[in-house]
Amino acid sequence: MPNSRSNGGKELDMKQSWILFLAAALGLSAADDLKKPLVLASQGSFFVGGESKSYTTPSPNPQAPAITGDITINQMYVQFQTPVGGERHTPVVMVHGCCLSSKTWETTPDGRIGWNEYFVRKGRPTYLADQVSRARSGFDGAKINAVRSGAVPPSQLPNVLTASHQTAWSVFRFGPKFGQAFPDGQFPIEAVDELYKQMIPDLNSLLPSPNPTWTNMAALAVKLHGAVLIGHSESGFFPEQAALIDPSGVKGIVSIEMPCATNLTASQLSTLAKIPTLVMFGDHLGDVQGGIANWMTSFESCNTFVKQVAGAGGDAQMMYLPKMGIKGNSHMLMQDRNNLQLADLILEWIDKRVEAKKTSRK
Amino acid sequence: MPNSRSNGGKELDMKQSWILFLAAALGLSAADDLKKPLVLASQGSFFVGGESKSYTTPSPNPQAPAITGDITINQMYVQFQTPVGGERHTPVVMVHGCCLSSKTWETTPDGRIGWNEYFVRKGRPTYLADQVSRARSGFDGAKINAVRSGAVPPSQLPNVLTASHQTAWSVFRFGPKFGQAFPDGQFPIEAVDELYKQMIPDLNSLLPSPNPTWTNMAALAVKLHGAVLIGHSESGFFPEQAALIDPSGVKGIVSIEMPCATNLTASQLSTLAKIPTLVMFGDHLGDVQGGIANWMTSFESCNTFVKQVAGAGGDAQMMYLPKMGIKGNSHMLMQDRNNLQLADLILEWIDKRVEAKKTSRK
Numbered sequence: 001m002p003n004s005r006s007n008g009g010k011e012l013d014m015k016q017s018w019i020l021f022l023a024a025a026l027g028l029s030a031a032d033d034l035k036k037p038l039v040l041a042s043q044g045s046f047f048v049g050g051e052s053k054s055y056t057t058p059s060p061n062p063q064a065p066a067i068t069g070d071i072t073i074n075q076m077y078v079q080f081q082t083p084v085g086g087e088r089h090t091p092v093v094m095v096h097g098c099c100l101s102s103k104t105w106e107t108t109p110d111g112r113i114g115w116n117e118y119f120v121r122k123g124r125p126t127y128l129a130d131q132v133s134r135a136r137s138g139f140d141g142a143k144i145n146a147v148r149s150g151a152v153p154p155s156q157l158p159n160v161l162t163a164s165h166q167t168a169w170s171v172f173r174f175g176p177k178f179g180q181a182f183p184d185g186q187f188p189i190e191a192v193d194e195l196y197k198q199m200i201p202d203l204n205s206l207l208p209s210p211n212p213t214w215t216n217m218a219a220l221a222v223k224l225h226g227a228v229l230i231g232h233s234e235s236g237f238f239p240e241q242a243a244l245i246d247p248s249g250v251k252g253i254v255s256i257e258m259p260c261a262t263n264l265t266a267s268q269l270s271t272l273a274k275i276p277t278l279v280m281f282g283d284h285l286g287d288v289q290g291g292i293a294n295w296m297t298s299f300e301s302c303n304t305f306v307k308q309v310a311g312a313g314g315d316a317q318m319m320y321l322p323k324m325g326i327k328g329n330s331h332m333l334m335q336d337r338n339n340l341q342l343a344d345l346i347l348e349w350i351d352k353r354v355e356a357k358k359t360s361r362k
Numbered sequence: 363m364p365n366s367r368s369n370g371g372k373e374l375d376m377k378q379s380w381i382l383f384l385a386a387a388l389g390l391s392a393a394d395d396l397k398k399p400l401v402l403a404s405q406g407s408f409f410v411g412g413e414s415k416s417y418t419t420p421s422p423n424p425q426a427p428a429i430t431g432d433i434t435i436n437q438m439y440v441q442f443q444t445p446v447g448g449e450r451h452t453p454v455v456m457v458h459g460c461c462l463s464s465k466t467w468e469t470t471p472d473g474r475i476g477w478n479e480y481f482v483r484k485g486r487p488t489y490l491a492d493q494v495s496r497a498r499s500g501f502d503g504a505k506i507n508a509v510r511s512g513a514v515p516p517s518q519l520p521n522v523l524t525a526s527h528q529t530a531w532s533v534f535r536f537g538p539k540f541g542q543a544f545p546d547g548q549f550p551i552e553a554v555d556e557l558y559k560q561m562i563p564d565l566n567s568l569l570p571s572p573n574p575t576w577t578n579m580a581a582l583a584v585k586l587h588g589a590v591l592i593g594h595s596e597s598g599f600f601p602e603q604a605a606l607i608d609p610s611g612v613k614g615i616v617s618i619e620m621p622c623a624t625n626l627t628a629s630q631l632s633t634l635a636k637i638p639t640l641v642m643f644g645d646h647l648g649d650v651q652g653g654i655a656n657w658m659t660s661f662e663s664c665n666t667f668v669k670q671v672a673g674a675g676g677d678a679q680m681m682y683l684p685k686m687g688i689k690g691n692s693h694m695l696m697q698d699r700n701n702l703q704l705a706d707l708i709l710e711w712i713d714k715r716v717e718a719k720k721t722s723r724k
Contacts (some may be wrong), residue, residue: 069526
């Protein structure tokens with residue numbers, strides 16, 4: 001894989017096998033104790049996509065000519081970890097939602113293990129991508145400077161989506177109204193201030209169409225020789241969008257809490273029907289007063305979407321947690337107190353619906 | 363440590379000791395082969411600092427009143443890894459430079475191991491911080507939206523520092539002019555396009571004074587019960603700035619390629635003189651045609667600074683690589699082909715000047 005360190009997992013030598021054997025003999029293999037050392041075959045970071053763009057900036061001296069050069073835009077930053085033996089599993093790619101970064105999947109606001117490390121401990125090569133125009137992927141700052149210099153009017157500035165604490169409380173369904181939590185809520189509300197620190201400006205309004213994150217996710221799946229794509233909220237339907245651009249690397253789709261498209265063509269549904277798909281929704285979808293999100297409508301759209309994919313011969317499943325007896329989950333369910341129980345549901349789904357099929361085809 | 367996973371390294375039990383012993387017996391302990399598995403006691407991410415700010419945004423409906431809420435600003439995102447046995451060493455904090463993120467310290471543009479993982483493999487608890495207003499730390503988007511709504515004039519927009527490929531080539535000293543590399547250059551110039559993808563807009567012009575990154579670095583050092591702070595370029599003098607705010611946690615300072623302050627008061631120099639300080643500069647400081655950086659001037663200012671600290675009784679050292687027979691290093695020396703040789707110089711300096719002193723004091 002270019003621009004990343006080689007996967008040592010594929011070069012397991014006898015010594016490493018011995019270590020694994022001995023670790024198992026000493027009772028360290030099950031890794032149910034999450035405080036035990038984490039053993040990685042490799043880790044690193046790289047970019048997917050990106051293109052050069054000519055860029056003109058006013059000179060610091062108003063009498064001097066403008067300075068012209070090239071910048072790179074639309075690249076997607078990806079950070080990964082591969083456990084020893086990870087080549088036995090399909091890689092998993094996680095993409096965060098609005099006003100957030102890959103921090104979403106890491107240490108929870110109250111300091112527990114995040115899905116990123118948990119998936120690695122469960123043997124999965126795990127990739128975290130910062131959306132294009134966010135965090136370490138950067139954004140195209142040219143338009144802001146063009147307005148600053150007077151070359152274009154302020155109306156051409158991007159809408160910098162800045163979600164407030166109050167918006168987060170309602171959209172993320174922490175309680176019926178700001179400052180009041182659901183009694184059975186799973187979000188670690190005592191640490192909500194740490195979640196607020198994760199919330200950063202969203203500049204997706206700067207992006208061209210199709211969203212380069214979709215294209216880059218499809219390219220990443222190809223580069224990995226197959227991957228399960230996980231999206232959440234703003235990015236919840238990105239795995240499907242990536243597959244509609246190029247399905248060849250997309251071996252499974254996990255879509256968590258978002259509006260679903262229900263107007264796909266028969267050809268598009270046929271493409272998606274070839275990929276096992278899991279949709280997951282938490283609790284209290286209709287229990288928040290006011291707010292800008294309508295989760296019941298999103299939920300219904302996804303129920304329709306799941307039926308449409310199934311109708312096209314696909315393996316699509318709605319996992320509506322309250323119906324399974326799992327109560328109180330917020331929109332930020334990967335950070336909820338029962339986050340590892342939910343991760344286990346996804347891991348089991350990958351084992352049965354993605355990897356078992358791959359094996360049975362051999 | 364709040365908001366991060368507990369340090370399993372302090373809870374080494376017999377089983378883990380056995381694993382380490384067996385790994386050593388099988389020849390895996392020296393870790394000179396960087397492809398061997400990486401064993402971590404813990405990893406995670408958290409924020410330092412951050413404060414609430416009331417924020418007003420125009421309603422999507424022009425007839426409706428503006429929406430008011432709170433956002434969090436000035437927080438600093440930190441990602442860390444602790445090796446097994448890491449409690450034997452002083453933690454190391456790395457902070458990136460202008461128009462870059464913590465990606466600086468990770469996998470190099472040509473896919474080799476970065477300083478972050480190398481320091482961990484050398485036993486150091488290693489912390490990467492995204493500067494406040496950059497990458498996963500986010501930025502205060504309120505002013506951009508205020509201009510967009512017409513509430514304030516475009517002149518109040520931040521200067522979005524967007525470094526072009528051409529600027530990078532000269533400032534980072536890849537060669538005498540754009541597209542032409544130094545024959546003895548250490549930067550992996552064949553992979554320069556991957557470096558360009560790391561370059562993201564710099565919004566430090568939005569920051570209050572003192573820069574919250576300085577305050578947060580000082581607070582992080584306290585939180586870690588002592589740390590070596592490493593800065594580079596824009597952040598090269600940040601360790602000193604952090605120590606001038608609160609020196610209590612700063613056990614060592616590594617400043618790489620930046621202008622140094624030479625007008626510090628006797629009181630300030632006295633504070634810094636209590637902290638071992640290493641300054642490092644690469645090659646070809648005066649060999650680039652044009653460009654906005656004057657590296658010879660920066661180098662001279664740091665020579666003066668080192669003398670001033672030494673004059674105040676401090677242990678300050680200038681490591682000018684060409685004088686040591688190490689030729690061809692660029693400004694991005696942590697990504698250069700000989701990056702691990704340079705890391706070893708820093709590790710050895712920490713052992714002798716920071717940790718040996720700590721031990722001898724006991």
